[in-house]
Each structure stands twice: as structure tokens, then as C-alpha cells.
Amino acid sequence: MKSIDDLLGILRDLTYEDKLRWEDDDALTNSFQAELPKYHVRIFEWTDEDDGTSGLTAQLFTGNGFGNVVDSSTANQFSSRYPTLLEVYIAARRSARNVSETIESLEEELKKLKKK
Amino acid sequence: MTTDAPSADKTILGWLLSSDVTGAVTWLGTILTVAGLGFTFYQAREASRAAKDAAKGATEAEQAVRRIEHQNTLADAAHISAQIELIIHLIGSQQYQSIQLLFGTIKRHITIMLVRSPPSDNQTETIRNNLKAAHLQILKSINEPHKFKPTILSKSLDGLSSTIIEWEQELKSSQQTGEHK
Numbered sequence: 001m002k003s004i005d006d007l008l009g010i011l012r013d014l015t016y017e018d019k020l021r022w023e024d025d026d027a028l029t030n031s032f033q034a035e036l037p038k039y040h041v042r043i044f045e046w047t048d049e050d051d052g053t054s055g056l057t058a059q060l061f062t063g064n065g066f067g068n069v070v071d072s073s074t075a076n077q078f079s080s081r082y083p084t085l086l087e088v089y090i091a092a093r094r095s096a097r098n099v100s101e102t103i104e105s106l107e108e109e110l111k112k113l114k115k116k
Numbered sequence: 117m118t119t120d121a122p123s124a125d126k127t128i129l130g131w132l133l134s135s136d137v138t139g140a141v142t143w144l145g146t147i148l149t150v151a152g153l154g155f156t157f158y159q160a161r162e163a164s165r166a167a168k169d170a171a172k173g174a175t176e177a178e179q180a181v182r183r184i185e186h187q188n189t190l191a192d193a194a195h196i197s198a199q200i201e202l203i204i205h206l207i208g209s210q211q212y213q214s215i216q217l218l219f220g221t222i223k224r225h226i227t228i229m230l231v232r233s234p235p236s237d238n239q240t241e242t243i244r245n246n247l248k249a250a251h252l253q254i255l256k257s258i259n260e261p262h263k264f265k266p267t268i269l270s271k272s273l274d275g276l277s278s279t280i281i282e283w284e285q286e287l288k289s290s291q292q293t294g295e296h297k
Binding site for chain 2: 079084
């Protein structure tokens, strides 16, 4: 049976190809969402308050709201699925925070400083 | 038998081929050359066949070694899973000295297995991270008990155990399909 885990590689690749844009999710901290015509995807980082360890959860919804969860995948930092979720999370954060533009702008500033 | 020298109306080549002596020598030379060439081809073919047989033998030997290594890793994976379960049980009874002794052996075994039959990159990364996290907590349990977090030790051992079980399953299925890395 297929699950959201089967989509993680595609989500990561499409994000790095700039074909899928992510936004900050206002409902949660360290959470990002990507809108698709019929679905939307959310990925967020969480921390276990008892021991400070962290993990990631990816969720797939139908429609616009966060009401209808189709599937979700959770892995703490000790799970073998965590590295794959982390790749998607990092890609989503870079997309939502416009890291490419920021790095390009910073490069320009650094070049100007070098010329001085 | 005529041994007449070449006359003006005969070319040297014609004389060489038509003369009873030189003609026979030339033909004999040609026959020997062709035969020698054939023998050389035969030797080359035999050498090539021997090299192929040797390579095939080496490949079969390598495959046999890989099968044995695979089998050993499978046996070790099952043994290590049982040892990890024992450590998880010992956390409950706070026997940290015993945990440290057991963990040292497990860590060594896993490190050898990772080299012998490497799992996927994600699994390798997870195993290494969990070994590191568990080791750190075990050291804290003995040297800095106030900083020790048993839940982190349990989680890292759980993660280690489940990743080793995944690896074991993949080794089993690759053994069934006859594929060995």
C-alpha cells in the first residue's frame, strides 16, 4: 500500500527544481505548507518536552484546510525514516524563506565588501 | 632438376616462384608461416579461454565469500537485536555498568557489519547517530548521572533496533533473490 512516504523524494526534488513553492504555516512554528490544486502538504518539526529530542511529521490533506488528513508520517530523530523527512523539511524551509534570493543578495554584499 | 639463373625474360619473382629450388623454399616458407600463424591463433585462443575460466572461477569464489559474509551479517543482526532488547530491559533496573559492557560488544559488532554488508545510506546514518547518542547517554549514566536521560537512551536503542531489523529483512530478501552487494 502506498503512503505519503512514497512522495517524499518527489516533493524534495520538485522543491529544489523550484516547481513546488512552500510557505510558512501560521498555525505552527517550524512548519511549512505547499498548496497543490487538489491537495496540500505540511511538514513540521516538533520537540519532545520530556527529553528535548526532536522529530518531523509530514501530512497530506485534501482541500484547503487542515481538517481532512489523508495520510501522515512521523519519525523521531532516531528513526531510519528521519533523514528522508529531514531532506524534505530543509528543502521546504529553504523555499519558504527564499534562501536562494537571500544567498544571492548576501553574495553581492560580500563582493562589494571585497572590492572596498 | 634445373638450377638455371634468371634469364632476362623472367622476372626475379617469377624465377623465385617457378624455380624448383627457390619455388619450393618459398612455398614451404609460406606454408610454415600460415601454419605458425594458425598455431599462434590457437595459443591466443587457449590463453583467452584460460583467462576467462580463471576470471569466472574468481567471480564464483568472490560470490561464495559474499554469500558467507551475508549469512554472518544476518546471524549477527539477529543476535544484536536480542542484545539490544536485553539492554532496554536493563535500563529499567538501572544496571548501567552491565549496559556499558554489553553496549561495547554490540557497538564493535555493528561497526564490523556496516563494513561487511553495508545497508542504505539512510540506515547507515541512523545506525551511526543512534550508536553515538546511546553511547553518550551510557557514559552520562555512569559519570554524570544528573545529566543522564533514560528516555533518550531508550529511544536511541529503539531506533537502533528497528533499523537493524529493517536491515536484516532487506538482507533476507536479497538472499532469497540471490542478490548480494
